[in-house]
Amino acid sequence: MTAARLTALFTAFRPGDGFLGTSELARRTGMPKSSAHRLLGHLVRQGLLERRDGSVRLGLKLFEVGQVAIGQRGLADAARPYLADLREATRNTVHLAILEGTEVVYLDITRGPDAPVLPSRIGGRFPAHATAVGKAILAHSPEDVVETVISAGLPRIGPRTLTAPGLLRRQLAKVYEEGTAYDREESGPGVVCVASPVLDNSGLARAAISISGWSTRVRVERVAPAVRTTALTLSRTLP
Structure with missing residues (x-):
């Protein structure tokens, strides 16, 4: 091979x-x-x-790639105490993810005792359009990034995945205004998530933080302010 x-x-x-x-x-x-x-x-x-x-x-290109990896590890290290606090406050699984191409990559996952067993794993990938973290990042990304995701197709992943480009764009506009994104059984049956972006100084998303749980146990609107506050706090602490 x-x-x-x-x-x-x-x-x-x-x-x-x-x-x-x-x-x-x-x-x-x-x-x-x-x-x-x-x-x-x-x-x-x-x-x-x-x-x-x-x-x-x-070669030097390997060094450049390594520096990117080190930077992402630094982001995960900086976020870890905030993720732990959010997990303790909500008892649900907390994710930290970045966007790579048309997928999100999970840099860290802090699993909660009352949370469902999810397919996500550290280093794992998931279609961005079907996740709350992906939508939180896309809403605060340049238009060409959003267009790349849409042009690649929007396959159905869960029972309620957004597969229509127009509907996704409208939801991203709402996410941009409110600062929070939701996944209501879009990534899988029975699972709900709420996410908020981690922004750089120019207002573009570097990553996103989310809480995931069972739709029968978690009221995402109730925990959304905690997710939003955590993401804003982390944004302010990063260089």
Whole structure:
């Protein structure tokens, strides 16, 4: 599998390594030298590796990607005490998510004792249009971001997923005005959520925080102010 081989090549580099030859990387990964040579050439062309005199080392593009990952980890670390407080106050599951492409990615999840078992997991993805966190982020994102999500299609995920572009746009406008987004069985049967965006200094969403629970147990309008307050507080603490 190509992805596994690419991963093997990246992880073959050890602390302190500089440039390594194809033969050494083939030996470390256990793959044929011809295969290693072909994959290394692809990675060099993509800027993920740098070549010198027939040897390669990790490229600057990997450093740039790593800095993004570190930044998101910093966001999750900063948010963790606020998520814990929100979970204790509501006894329901709290999510922190960002938007990547047309999906939300969950950076942290603090599960509540009274909450349903949800399919979300840290590092997991879910279609943005079918989640409260996704709608909270999209409502505070540039128009081209929203258009990308709509153009990709709005598949039905739960019983009440918004699949009509016009209806989604109208709801996003309301989310923008109110500062909170709702998921009423849009991501799955029996599950409701309320979310609020974490904003940067320009008013664009960096992430979103949500509370999720059973529709029979959680009145999302009642817990919405707590979610909104938590998101606003976190927004003010971030650089």
